[in-house]
Amino acid sequence: MGVRGPLVICRCRQWRVGSAVLWDLILVITLSGSSVSAQTAQIDPLAEVNGETITVKDLEDALGAKLAKLEEQIYLLKRLELDGLISQKLLAQEAATRKFRSRRC
Numbered sequence: 001m002g003v004r005g006p007l008v009i010c011r012c013r014q015w016r017v018g019s020a021v022l023w024d025l026i027l028v029i030t031l032s033g034s035s036v037s038a039q040t041a042q043i044d045p046l047a048e049v050n051g052e053t054i055t056v057k058d059l060e061d062a063l064g065a066k067l068a069k070l071e072e073q074i075y076l077l078k079r080l081e082l083d084g085l086i087s088q089k090l091l092a093q094e095a096a097t098r099k100f101r102s103r104r105c
Helices: 011-031 036-043 056-063 065-098
Strands: 047-048 054-057
Touching: 036 056, 047 056, 054 056, 056 065
Parallel strands: none
Antiparallel strands: 047 054
């Protein structure tokens, strides 16, 4: 998704570079979702096998690296989509100020 050729004006590129850290922070906070209820859910039983419980934490520990990789992919997907949406909005706003019309297929 990223910057697409010369259609993006300099002002937009500067905004993108300056705001990259801000958007990363927003996404990290959104994705982390750590709260008291989330911590409580870690010890809630998911299953019981002959009297032994399996908790969310047990499952996450067993998944380990697989779960971390999926979470990273989700983060990157959201970041790319957000970048695309930002680019669309900025281009539409710039087109409006220059009185261009956009055509949708």
